[in-house]
Amino acid sequence: MNEITTDVTMPSDLQLNLVNEAATAELAQRLAQQVRAGDVIFLQGELGAGKTTFTRHFARALGIEGRIKSPTYTLVESYTLNAGTHDATTLHHFDLYRLGDPREWYSAGFDEYLNDRTIALIEWPSQAAGALPAPTFSLTFEHADDLTDVDVESFDGVRRVRVAGTVNRLSSLG
Ligand SMILES: Nc1ncnc2c1ncn2[C@@H]1O[C@H](COP(=O)(O)OP(=O)(O)OP(=O)(O)O)[C@@H](O)[C@H]1O
Ligand SMILES: [Mg+2]
Numbered sequence: 001m002n003e004i005t006t007d008v009t010m011p012s013d014l015q016l017n018l019v020n021e022a023a024t025a026e027l028a029q030r031l032a033q034q035v036r037a038g039d040v041i042f043l044q045g046e047l048g049a050g051k052t053t054f055t056r057h058f059a060r061a062l063g064i065e066g067r068i069k070s071p072t073y074t075l076v077e078s079y080t081l082n083a084g085t086h087d088a089t090t091l092h093h094f095d096l097y098r099l100g101d102p103r104e105w106y107s108a109g110f111d112e113y114l115n116d117r118t119i120a121l122i123e124w125p126s127q128a129a130g131a132l133p134a135p136t137f138s139l140t141f142e143h144a145d146d147l148t149d150v151d152v153e154s155f156d157g158v159r160r161v162r163v164a165g166t167v168n169r170l171s172s173l174g
Pocket of ligand 1: 018019020021022023024045046047048049050051052053054095123157158159
C-alpha cells in the first residue's frame with residue numbers, strides 16, 4: 001500500500017518567538033490546557049532565560065493560587081492540583097541547578113515523584129542526566145537579542161523557545 005499516513009507519535013518540534021512575558025504566559029496557558037497526568041516537561045536554557053517565569057504562568061493556569069517560589073535551594077516545590085481534564089493530583093516543580101550529581105536524584109527519592117498521578121516541570125534536567133525519563137515536552141528558552149523585527153520597547157523581554165514533543169501533543173501549541 002502506498003497510502004501516506006502520519007504517525008502522530010513521531011518526534012517533532014516547533015520554534016516560537018515570545019516577544020514579551022505575556023507571550024510566554026500565553027504559551028504556558030496553551031500547554032496547561034492540554035497537559036495530562038504522567039507528563040514530564042523539561043525546561044532548558046541559560047540563567048534568566050524564563051524557565052521559572054513559564055512555570056509560574058503554567059501553575060496559575062492550572063488554578064494554583066498563592067506564591068510560586070523558585071525551588072533553587074529546596075530542589076522541588078509541590079502543589080496540589082484541583083480536579084481538571086489533566087487528571088493529575090500534584091504538580092512538581094524541580095530546579096536541579098544545585099543537584100551535585102545525577103545519583104542524588106535517586107537518593108532524594110525524586111524518581112518516586114514522577115508517576116501517573118503527577119505532572120512534573122524540571123528546570124536544569126541536564127544536572128540529572130541519565131536518571132530522568134524521556135520528557136513529554138522539552139522547552140528550550142533563549143534570549144533573542146538578534147530579533148530585529150520586534151518592537152524596540154519590548155526588546156529586553158524577547159525570548160525564543162523551541163518546543164520538542166510528538167506530533168499529536170504539539171498540534172495545539174503552534
Ligand atoms: N518574554 C519573556 N519570557 C519570560 N520571561 C521574560 C520575558 N521577558 C522578560 N522576562 C523576564 O526574564 C526573567 C526570567 O527569569 P526566570 O527566573 O524565569 O529565569 P530562569 O530561566 O528560571 O533562570 P534560572 O536558571 O536562574 O532559574 C524574569 O525576570 C522575567 O520577568
Ligand atoms: Mg528558574
